[in-house]
Amino acid sequence: MKKLLYHTFLFGALALGFASCEDDPEPDNGVTISGVPATATIPAGGTLGPVTATATAPDGLAQLVITKDGSTLATVPMTGTTASAPFEYTAVPADAGKNLVFEFRVTDVDGDFAVATHVLTVQAEETVIRVENNITTNTTWESGKVYILGGRISVTSGATLTIEEGVVVKGEAGSGANATALVVARGAKINAEGTASSPIIFTSIADEIMPGQIASPNLTPDLNGLWGGVLILGNAPSSFGGDVTEKQIEGIPPSDTNGLYGGSNAADDSGVFKFVSIRHGGANIGEGNEINGLTLGGVGSGTIIENVEVVGNQDDGIEWFGGTVNVTNALVWNAGDDAMDTDQAWAGTLDNFIVIAGSETDHALEIDGPEGSLLAAHTLTNGSVKGVSTAELGDFRDGARGTFSNIYFFGFAAPSASDGRGDLSLSGEKTVANYADGSLKFEKLEVTLPEGATLTDVFKGGTANQATNVAAGANTVGATASAFATWSWAAVAGELADF
Numbered sequence: 001m002k003k004l005l006y007h008t009f010l011f012g013a014l015a016l017g018f019a020s021c022e023d024d025p026e027p028d029n030g031v032t033i034s035g036v037p038a039t040a041t042i043p044a045g046g047t048l049g050p051v052t053a054t055a056t057a058p059d060g061l062a063q064l065v066i067t068k069d070g071s072t073l074a075t076v077p078m079t080g081t082t083a084s085a086p087f088e089y090t091a092v093p094a095d096a097g098k099n100l101v102f103e104f105r106v107t108d109v110d111g112d113f114a115v116a117t118h119v120l121t122v123q124a125e126e127t128v129i130r131v132e133n134n135i136t137t138n139t140t141w142e143s144g145k146v147y148i149l150g151g152r153i154s155v156t157s158g159a160t161l162t163i164e165e166g167v168v169v170k171g172e173a174g175s176g177a178n179a180t181a182l183v184v185a186r187g188a189k190i191n192a193e194g195t196a197s198s199p200i201i202f203t204s205i206a207d208e209i210m211p212g213q214i215a216s217p218n219l220t221p222d223l224n225g226l227w228g229g230v231l232i233l234g235n236a237p238s239s240f241g242g243d244v245t246e247k248q249i250e251g252i253p254p255s256d257t258n259g260l261y262g263g264s265n266a267a268d269d270s271g272v273f274k275f276v277s278i279r280h281g282g283a284n285i286g287e288g289n290e291i292n293g294l295t296l297g298g299v300g301s302g303t304i305i306e307n308v309e310v311v312g313n314q315d316d317g318i319e320w321f322g323g324t325v326n327v328t329n330a331l332v333w334n335a336g337d338d339a340m341d342t343d344q345a346w347a348g349t350l351d352n353f354i355v356i357a358g359s360e361t362d363h364a365l366e367i368d369g370p371e372g373s374l375l376a377a378h379t380l381t382n383g384s385v386k387g388v389s390t391a392e393l394g395d396f397r398d399g400a401r402g403t404f405s406n407i408y409f410f411g412f413a414a415p416s417a418s419d420g421r422g423d424l425s426l427s428g429e430k431t432v433a434n435y436a437d438g439s440l441k442f443e444k445l446e447v448t449l450p451e452g453a454t455l456t457d458v459f460k461g462g463t464a465n466q467a468t469n470v471a472a473g474a475n476t477v478g479a480t481a482s483a484f485a486t487w488s489w490a491a492v493a494g495e496l497a498d499f
Contacts, residue, residue, distance in 0.1 A: 171227025238322020268300025282314025
């Protein structure tokens with residue numbers, strides 16, 4: 001899209017032609033002006049010209065005066081009998097959607113004059129922009145506009161995508177290799193900075209939401225799989241099988257090298273991601289290979305991620321694949337698989353989070369261990385988790401490590417031995433061993449027990465002695481829900497009343 005610029009007039013040197021002199025005085029032959037088109041149309045922010053106005057006056061030229069809508073823009077002295085003046089005009093934001101009237105008035109030394117009128121139509125500013133190609137240079141998506149992802153769009157290495165507050169990004173429908181998504185590749189940056197009053201929203205093309213709205217006017221918060229999601233990839237360390245240094249992120253076909261992540265730079269900076277709501281995503285690119293709402297692959301600690309909401313995603317809400325990035329104030333509502341999922345020795349902290357399970361949610365927390373020799377650990381702290389009858393509190397698997405503190409669970413059904421719902425379990429010998437030696441640590445986990453259940457029923461694998469039974473609704477730990485007020489769909493929909 002062309003940038004909006006202040007108008008400028010460029011006048012070249014006047015090409016002067018002199019009539020040959022004769023002994024007898026020339027008659028008053030009047031003044032003419034040519035070369036000015038009667039009309040033209042340019043897009044908002046576009047430029048007219050250069051157009052060359054040519055004036056003639058047998059008695060000698062004096063000046064050219066150019067006006068726009070009656071106001072003088074320029075006065076150009078002229079001499080000789082013929083002169084040409086090139087000009088151009090770049091539309092300013094106030095011109096969008098208007099017809100501008102330019103007058104070119106040429107005067108000779110005797111006071112005779114000629115006038116040419118030009119009407120310039122400036123088209124209305126485009127507010128819905130379809131994006132079809134990867135972003136390879138620094139690009140800004142502007143407030144007040146809707147951007148349509150026409151495919152899997154990558155911000156490639158060396159480029160920065162800036163998304164201003166209030167922007168709405170909509171992914172077209174697609175699955176498999178045609179699933180739409182926004183991928184921030186290694187070496188690229190995203191500067192998406194919404195505000196508490198004007199968040200950035202990623203959603204489906206089916207959503208009728210427009211800038212300035214928080215809740216969808218036509219889609220329910222449990223609809224999922226309508227497009228892909230957002231993937232941010234970096235160069236920070238991750239624990240991969242075989243101790244390889246990089247890997248292809250899930251959800252992106254192996255043929256697309258923009259999907260590679262991992263490296264050795266723990267402080268890698270992928271940009272800023274603040275006050276962002278991601279909705280209705282999780283399109284499937286292959287059997288059992290869906291896209292998460294927000295995927296963080298090898299993202300470094302130089303990246304700032306704060307105030308993020310994921311609503312109605314078909315796969316996980318937020319999934320970390322290694323890396324060192326910290327995340328503050330995260331909310332997942334109606335995840336189709338796991339709400340918060342960690343893998344490959346992510347080494348950051350998630351501080352202040354809310355999970356609102358939906359009818360398709362599997363685990364509120366799914367915590368996986370390292371896949372290679374890198375044994376870094378992460379921290380989840382100050383969280384509130386609201387369950388449903390079919391969901392599990394959490395599953396700690398494959399040598400899970402880390403610290404989990406000040407987390408309150410409520411709303412879950414009594415544990416079921418047949419399907420594991422309603423419990424928080426330590427799965428596998430490595431995980432149990434890590435819990436025993438303190439590599440996996442629970443500090444102040446609280447749960448409102450379902451009727452008839454005991455802590456031993458809920459917290460399996462040796463965790464009961466770390467839990468505190470609290471009366472229903474009387475939790476003493478958990479998230480600060482006010483951090484999500486005004487800007488999240490969950491808050492606007494009244495879903496945070498229990499937190």
